[in-house]
Amino acid sequence: MADPSGWTAELISARRSLARSSTAAKVADILRDMVMEGRVLPGAKLAEDSIADALQVSRNTLREAFRLLSHERLVVHELNRGVFVRVLTEADVVDIYRMRRALEGAALQFWGESADAGRGRAPGVSHVRSAVTMGVAAAERGDWDGVGTANMHFHRSIAALADSTRIDEIMSQLLAELRLAFHVMPTVRDFYEPYIGDNERIATLVEAGRSQEAVAVLLDYLNRAEDQLLRQFASKAGQPSAQADSAST
Amino acid sequence: MADPSGWTAELISARRSLARSSTAAKVADILRDMVMEGRVLPGAKLAEDSIADALQVSRNTLREAFRLLSHERLVVHELNRGVFVRVLTEADVVDIYRMRRALEGAALQFWGESADAGRGRAPGVSHVRSAVTMGVAAAERGDWDGVGTANMHFHRSIAALADSTRIDEIMSQLLAELRLAFHVMPTVRDFYEPYIGDNERIATLVEAGRSQEAVAVLLDYLNRAEDQLLRQFASKAGQPSAQADSAST
DNA sequence: GCCTAAGGTTTGTTGAACGATCCTGCAATG
DNA sequence: CATTGCAGGATCGTTCAACAAACCTTAGGC
Structure with a gap:
């Protein structure tokens, strides 16, 4: 029997590309990147309607993404007012x-x-x-x-x-x-x-x-x-x- | 003028009870407490339908609550399988x-x-x-x-x-x-x-x-x-x- | 300028629907 | 007996529409 570690090792390295993620997690990734790269500046409001339209996702999905981001201190979630990029004090x-x-x-x-x-x-x-x-x-x-x-x-x-x-x-x-x-x-x-x-x-x-x-x-x-x-x-x-x-x- | 610090001090101490929070945040609080107090054990599945029924909230609201909890490492969110109380390794x-x-x-x-x-x-x-x-x-x-x-x-x-x-x-x-x-x-x-x-x-x-x-x-x-x-x-x-x-x- | 009221906008929540994915049980095959 | 395949049911992820609550903006009155 030929050494299997060669091609199974390739499977192991291919595992990463199989990783699936939810749409909410993907949206959170996109928003996090935009904030971290300064394409949305501190103080900016992340308006649900416009972002949901732009990304062609449902508002509920976007809200889940906001909740995913809320622990990272890059955005701040203000009740009834929306989500804003944090202004560092x-x-x-x-x-x-x-x-x-x-x-x-x-x-x-x-x-x-x-x-x-x-x-x-x-x-x-x-x-x-x-x-x-x-x-x-x-x-x-x-x-x-x-x-x-x-x-x-x-x-x-x-x-x-x-x-x-x-x-x-x-x-x-x-x-x-x-x-x-x-x-x-x-x-x-x-x-x-x-x-x-x-x-x-x-x-x-x-x-x-x-x-x-x-x-x-x-x-x-x-x-x-x-x-x-x-x-x-x-x-x-x-x-x-x-x-x-x-x-x- | 009588000293106002007596009754305004009471107002200050009452401030905490005025704090509003979203239903999603409240649901997350309830679930966090149940996990931390061991009323739901590690490995247990937090099934959406039954929890939403029990708490009389919408499934969407519950999902937001789950997302709020996901950074705290008390629960683990598995794509397409649900949310589970973490089993510590x-x-x-x-x-x-x-x-x-x-x-x-x-x-x-x-x-x-x-x-x-x-x-x-x-x-x-x-x-x-x-x-x-x-x-x-x-x-x-x-x-x-x-x-x-x-x-x-x-x-x-x-x-x-x-x-x-x-x-x-x-x-x-x-x-x-x-x-x-x-x-x-x-x-x-x-x-x-x-x-x-x-x-x-x-x-x-x-x-x-x-x-x-x-x-x-x-x-x-x-x-x-x-x-x-x-x-x-x-x-x-x-x-x-x-x-x-x-x-x- | 300040205050109030009205109207418009946005957020938070709900419920229903549907598709995708997973899980379970059963049957067939070697 | 172990493995594989399939079907059905359950659950999750997402979408949509609707509505109420809260906030924001604007206009008018003092």
């Missing part, structure tokens, strides 16, 4: 960074105490490094959106050192939330440029198994990034609100 | 404790580094202590459900030292998920009794501002609790599955 930013310090800091610290740290080349560490490489390359070609994307990959790979699906999921949500702030920021370059070297330093320390130092640099970075973002909020405080947009206009 | 337990070590550990550590720790009687600390008191009293009267509830309050108050609504929320969800395991456990006393003294020790260390030692005791507790729970899973591995219950039977 300063308190949100403070809370998000508080949680990032807890999760990313703990992930890095516990990883450092584990057996893997003595072998600096574990799989998770290579993801940390490749995110740095990606960010440096994007910066060199002036692609600041790409720098931001690489930075998100970097921080997700730090958290992923914890090897926890729950932590991965929460981390994704936190970074998605932060994107809401960036969509209304004057320029992304000003935010990311100062920190490219930090990621490089952290990666090097991680590879060397010097996790306590890596934690210190990481926490320092998170503190500075939080401060910078809050300063952006403060400098916008006097400007008129340009965020009351609607999906129907 | 060993991998779930490992992941939950991994995240608890990250969150509770970080909350306690960062709190220790903050200005509050030198004043061991900050508001959050009193909640830690009162949860301990509550647990000891419950144990003395043999109320082991009460001990479990107090233990949950204890760990939530530890995480709440982080002063983060997101951390509080995640912590609540993690502890709710763990309840799923306890609903199918032979006896809760065996689980909690060994740990009452740990909570006492942690609280005393927190009050004394000795946060590093408190972190060490906490992490040790979490490791032991995880091991014990996993041993319970292993000892159940050969038993027939009594979990394929249905809400309609």
Whole structure:
């Protein structure tokens, strides 16, 4: 009998394409992407009729999709008024960074105490490094959106050192939330440029198994990034609100 | 003019009862409570028709409620098959404790580094202590459900030292998920009794501002609790599955 | 400018209908 | 006996239409 692992291995890799999902879940995916990519800005109203018409789905299906999104903090569901893209507040930013310090800091610290740290080349560490490489390359070609994307990959790979699906999921949500702030920021370059070297330093320390130092640099970075973002909020405080947009206009 | 703070204070306290919520959200609350209290066991199917009939709501409203619940990991939504109360796996337990070590550990550590720790009687600390008191009293009267509830309050108050609504929320969800395991456990006393003294020790260390030692005791507790729970899973591995219950039977 | 009322719009819920999918039971076959 | 195939029934997912409730906008009066 010929080795079956060849063609059954192909079946295994084909499994992903069999995944079905409900229309409500698909609609939620579409809306989430539009929000995360800034094609619908914070404050915008997601009007049921126009979206249901545009996507050619029933209003009930759309409502299910809204309910699916409501836990992700990208939209806010206001009773009898509808669903809106979240406007991130300063308190949100403070809370998000508080949680990032807890999760990313703990992930890095516990990883450092584990057996893997003595072998600096574990799989998770290579993801940390490749995110740095990606960010440096994007910066060199002036692609600041790409720098931001690489930075998100970097921080997700730090958290992923914890090897926890729950932590991965929460981390994704936190970074998605932060994107809401960036969509209304004057320029992304000003935010990311100062920190490219930090990621490089952290990666090097991680590879060397010097996790306590890596934690210190990481926490320092998170503190500075939080401060910078809050300063952006403060400098916008006097400007008129340009965020009351609607999906129907 | 008489002091208005008396009757306006009553208005303020009555505000909570004015909070409106949609029927879908109310239905989700009812179902969540039933799952968390073990009135519907893990593996049970939440059949649309019978629940909609029982609650006298439309099937569409119930479906919205299911979608509201789907992020909380208490139920699992299977396409074309329905919604089921989650059966917690060993991998779930490992992941939950991994995240608890990250969150509770970080909350306690960062709190220790903050200005509050030198004043061991900050508001959050009193909640830690009162949860301990509550647990000891419950144990003395043999109320082991009460001990479990107090233990949950204890760990939530530890995480709440982080002063983060997101951390509080995640912590609540993690502890709710763990309840799923306890609903199918032979006896809760065996689980909690060994740990009452740990909570006492942690609280005393927190009050004394000795946060590093408190972190060490906490992490040790979490490791032991995880091991014990996993041993319970292993000892159940050969038993027939009594979990394929249905809400309609 | 402020307040009130009326009208229009939108949301939340309901119920019925239909198609797709799954589950169960039974029969046929090797 | 084990496996496969088929039919029927049950359930889920989606759609549609309808209606009531709540909100928003506009117009008029003071």
